[in-house]
Amino acid sequence: MTRDTSKREPILTARGLVKRYGRVVALDHTDFDLYPGEILAVIGDNGAGKSTLIKTISGAVVPDEGEIRLEGSPIHFTSPMDAREAGIETVYQNLALSPALSIADNMFMGREIRVPGFFGKYFRKLDRKAMERISREKLNDLGLLTIQNINQAVETLSGGQRQGIAVARAAAFGSKVVIMDEPTAALGVKESRRVLELIKDVKARGLPIVLISHNMPHVFEVADRIHIHRLGRRHAVIDPKDFSMSDAVAIMTGAMEPPENAQAA
Amino acid sequence: MADAQTAKDRDFEKGLDGSSTGVASFDTHSRSLLDQIQHTLHSHPAGVPLIVLLASVAGFGIILGSKFFSPFALTLILQQVAIVGIVGMAQSLVVLTAGIDLSVGAIMVLSSTVMGHFTFRYGLPAGFAVMCGLGCGAFCGFINGTLVSRMKLPPFIVTLGMWQIVLATNFLYSANETIRSQDISEQAPLLQFFGEKINIGGAVFTYGVIGMILLVLLLQYVLNHTSWGRHVYAIGDDPEAAELSGVRVRRTLISVYSLGGLICAFAGWVLIGRLGSVSPTAGQFTNIESITAVVIGGISLFGGRGSILGMMFGALIVGVFSLGLRLIGTDPQWTYLLIGLLIIFAVAIDQWIRKVAS
Ligand SMILES: Nc1ncnc2c1ncn2[C@@H]1O[C@H](COP(=O)(O)OP(=O)(O)OP(=O)(O)O)[C@@H](O)[C@H]1O
Ligand SMILES: [Mg+2]
Numbered sequence: 001m002t003r004d005t006s007k008r009e010p011i012l013t014a015r016g017l018v019k020r021y022g023r024v025v026a027l028d029h030t031d032f033d034l035y036p037g038e039i040l041a042v043i044g045d046n047g048a049g050k051s052t053l054i055k056t057i058s059g060a061v062v063p064d065e066g067e068i069r070l071e072g073s074p075i076h077f078t079s080p081m082d083a084r085e086a087g088i089e090t091v092y093q094n095l096a097l098s099p100a101l102s103i104a105d106n107m108f109m110g111r112e113i114r115v116p117g118f119f120g121k122y123f124r125k126l127d128r129k130a131m132e133r134i135s136r137e138k139l140n141d142l143g144l145l146t147i148q149n150i151n152q153a154v155e156t157l158s159g160g161q162r163q164g165i166a167v168a169r170a171a172a173f174g175s176k177v178v179i180m181d182e183p184t185a186a187l188g189v190k191e192s193r194r195v196l197e198l199i200k201d202v203k204a205r206g207l208p209i210v211l212i213s214h215n216m217p218h219v220f221e222v223a224d225r226i227h228i229h230r231l232g233r234r235h236a237v238i239d240p241k242d243f244s245m246s247d248a249v250a251i252m253t254g255a256m257e258p259p260e261n262a263q264a265a
Numbered sequence: 266m267a268d269a270q271t272a273k274d275r276d277f278e279k280g281l282d283g284s285s286t287g288v289a290s291f292d293t294h295s296r297s298l299l300d301q302i303q304h305t306l307h308s309h310p311a312g313v314p315l316i317v318l319l320a321s322v323a324g325f326g327i328i329l330g331s332k333f334f335s336p337f338a339l340t341l342i343l344q345q346v347a348i349v350g351i352v353g354m355a356q357s358l359v360v361l362t363a364g365i366d367l368s369v370g371a372i373m374v375l376s377s378t379v380m381g382h383f384t385f386r387y388g389l390p391a392g393f394a395v396m397c398g399l400g401c402g403a404f405c406g407f408i409n410g411t412l413v414s415r416m417k418l419p420p421f422i423v424t425l426g427m428w429q430i431v432l433a434t435n436f437l438y439s440a441n442e443t444i445r446s447q448d449i450s451e452q453a454p455l456l457q458f459f460g461e462k463i464n465i466g467g468a469v470f471t472y473g474v475i476g477m478i479l480l481v482l483l484l485q486y487v488l489n490h491t492s493w494g495r496h497v498y499a500i501g502d503d504p505e506a507a508e509l510s511g512v513r514v515r516r517t518l519i520s521v522y523s524l525g526g527l528i529c530a531f532a533g534w535v536l537i538g539r540l541g542s543v544s545p546t547a548g549q550f551t552n553i554e555s556i557t558a559v560v561i562g563g564i565s566l567f568g569g570r571g572s573i574l575g576m577m578f579g580a581l582i583v584g585v586f587s588l589g590l591r592l593i594g595t596d597p598q599w600t601y602l603l604i605g606l607l608i609i610f611a612v613a614i615d616q617w618i619r620k621v622a623s
Contacts (some may be wrong), residue, residue, distance in 0.1 A: 060509055081511050096509035098502040100569045105495055110511020112492040124491045153307065169510075 009072065010206055011036045012057065012177055017066035019052050026052040027063065028232035034208050039199060041219040041240075042212045043252055044229030050119055050212050051093050054179050055227065057210075059083035060091040063086065070176070081110060087176030091183050093212075095166040099155035104128070106154055107135040107169050138172040139165075159186040167195055171202050179210040184218060196222055216245040228252050290420045307619050310563045311575035313614055316579045317561075318585065325589035328432055336468035343490040347473045348539060350375075350577055351532040352551050353558040354484055355406075355525035357576045360559050361488075362521050363501040363568025364370060364413060364420035368405065368569030370531050370551035371431035376402040377533030379433050381444045384453045391453035399530045405431055406526020410519035416501060428552070439545040446541030457611070460538030473535040480528070484573045497521060501568025565619070582607065 014032035018025070022195050026049045040105040044050050055061035057068060059077030068075050070086060071124050077083045097106050109129045112122035115127040132150045139150075154162055159225055170178050180199070188223070192215075199209055200224055213219050219226060220240045228236045228251050236258030243251075249257035292606045306312050324511045326334035333339075352369050359366040376398040383394035405427065412423045449456050457471035488494035496517045499507040532551075537543055562579025564571030583604055 078512070080509050083514060084511055088511075092509055094506070096500040096506040098506055098569070100502045100508070101495070101498060105499075106510070109499060109507070111490075112495065114492075124493075125487075126490050126492065126495070128490075150605070151308075155308075156304075 007037055010034055012070055015066045017056055019063050025232050028254055030233040036210055037206055038224040039203055039207055040225050040227055041207045042227045042229055043221035048229045049232040050229050051181055070231045088181040089170040089174030091166045091170045095162055097154050097162055102153055103152040103165055104132045104135040104150045117252040123175050139168050152203055160191045163187055169189055172200055174207055178207055181212045266428050303407055310382040310571045313576045314562050314578035318582050321585045325489050329592050340468045342584040343474045344471050346580045347477045348532055349554045349558055350477045350580045352555040352578050353576045355528040356370055357554040357573045358521050358525050360564050361501045366525055367424040368431055369426035369555055370548050371428045371528040372402050372405045373533040374548050375431050376530035376544050377437045377536050378542055385444055391455040402530025403523050403527040406523040410522030414515040415517035428451055435545050444543040456537045458537040473538050481577050492493055498569050525579050556623050561607050565615050
């Protein structure tokens with residue numbers, strides 16, 4: 001099912017993206033394709049430019065050159081807010097949570113709900129009850145957390161719990177694309193498993209997912225295709241069914257030439 | 266082949282099968298008393314200043330009796346605190362975003378000068394002159410906000426420069442002239458509006474005090490129950506995270522500084538009511554007093570923590586100590602000494618509360 005991508009139109013494409021930080025070339029004319037309903041893993045060495053790549057897609061970084069298209073039409077995000085309004089949700093490597101604010105505040109940051117009627121309209125009063133209820137529901141639905149106090153400050157949670165909140169937020173609100181930059185990096189075995197299940201759930205809802213990870217077993221378990229990033233550009237795209245983990249790592253580190261047909265996939 | 270390998274790699278997870286499925290259950294272990302206090306203060310940042318305020322009122326009440334514990338004396342504190350309280354709100358907004366505003370006092374004075382001189386020099390209607398003064402304050406704040414958010418300059422430097430610029434403008438524009446109280450009450454009583462009083466059984470409330478109380482309630486609401494308020498906290502907490510999670514950081518910062526300027530201008534109007542006259546040399550210490558109120562009120566100078574109510578309590582604590590010690594008849598230096606101690610105490614408490622993070 002995933003092999004035959006050539007017949008379908010990608011939902012998200014990037015062509016010739018360049019991003020320089022002074023002399024460092026983080027992205028060097030890289031391409032990117034994401035197809036509807038698939039899980040695309042992005043792997044690469046530290047500093048290969050994976051985070052920068054997804055940041056250009058999520059509006060957090062504006063590329064110096066290149067073109068990004070969402071569902072065929074060019075997009076020019078200048079802030080993460082723009083990408084979110086277009087339905088792209090992202091879990092950043094640094095999580096992007098406000099530590100002193102509550103779980104509910106964080107879940108709804110930038111998309112707060114107001115109370116219906118007069119107070120909401122003229123006094124812009126927030127509907128805390130609704131936001132707390134929905135946050136609790138989302139966290140429970142996703143089987144990610146059993147919450148006792150949704151008003152607990154995020155800084156009082158453990159690293160793994162925080163990552164859970166960030167993942168749940170993206171999964172709950174993404175409507176077109178969900179991007180996760182190392183969502184299991186801080187998680188224990190059990191918590192990682194939950195996040196992998198969650199990724200599959202999101203896929204089952206029909207949403208495509210971009211998963212950045214250094215964890216090869218995780219990548220090979222869930223990915224439909226693997227985008228191998230090397231030195232700021234797309235080095236190869238492979239099907240996990242055709243390659244072993246050690247092959248993938250060899251391609252990633254440059255020890256093995258990428259296969260001919262994989263380049264274009 | 267990959268499948269087989271994946272299966273093998275997952276072998277070690279077999280042990281999970283029998284484990285509980287709840288992931289991040291929140292611990293509810295009973296904590297030590299000190300831990301509980303720390304957690305309570307963490308979620309109620311105005312708690313410490315409120316306790317200190319009540320204790321100091323009670324303390325002076327016991328020492329001084331009805332001389333201090335009378336409606337008149339207690340409301341006198343409110344009157345004396347009104348200006349600092351209002352300017353402290355502007356300061357609080359900025360400090361909550363992890364900034365600092367050294368130009369608050371200067372903006373207040375310039376705005377009051379504009380109100381006075383627009384009325385008396387150009388013969389404009391007092392109402393219009395007041396609007397111009399408020400606009401002037403908001404504009405100064407807007408410049409601060411633009412420099413901080415768009416040019417990414419440190420707030421300390423921007424407002425340090427602004428302080429000098431605004432103060433110099435104030436002296437140059439007013440030509441160092443004071444407008445006399447008598448002239449104002451004859452020709453433009455609107456300027457002294459906030460000096461009017463209502464008397465309820467010995468308790469004296471100026472309109473300025475009432476304005477301060479209404480404003481503090483309004484801001485408390487806005488900060489806690491609107492998106493804008495939550496964004497102000499998020500920006501102070503971690504501006505990058507706020508931006509990534511969908512807050513328009515630059516726009517919000519500009520609005521914070523502009524609103525701060527507007528509030529300072531409002532304080533300038535109240536200042537005319539309090540002094541009776543328009544004086545370009547008034548309010549020299551308002552800067553430092555507003556920062557004192559903010560710090561004693563438990564607002565973290567690192568941003569993102571504290572409440573505007575706390576700042577109000579902080580300002581009142583200073584007012585209680587000043588009046589109480591004056592009534593006792595001590596050297597006023599004791600007041601400064603005690604306030605200095607309170608500041609250090611408040612910052613120490615803030616550091617301790619921040620450690621609650623696991
Ligand atoms: N804000 C920045 N300023 C300067 N250089 C940057 C910035 N962000 C990234 N870089 C540089 O760009 C390159 C790519 O970084 P990026 O974070 O995209 O790598 P990555 O593939 O996500 O690595 P990791 O696996 O460690 O997360 C690195 O050399 C990094 O130093
Ligand atoms: Mg990265």
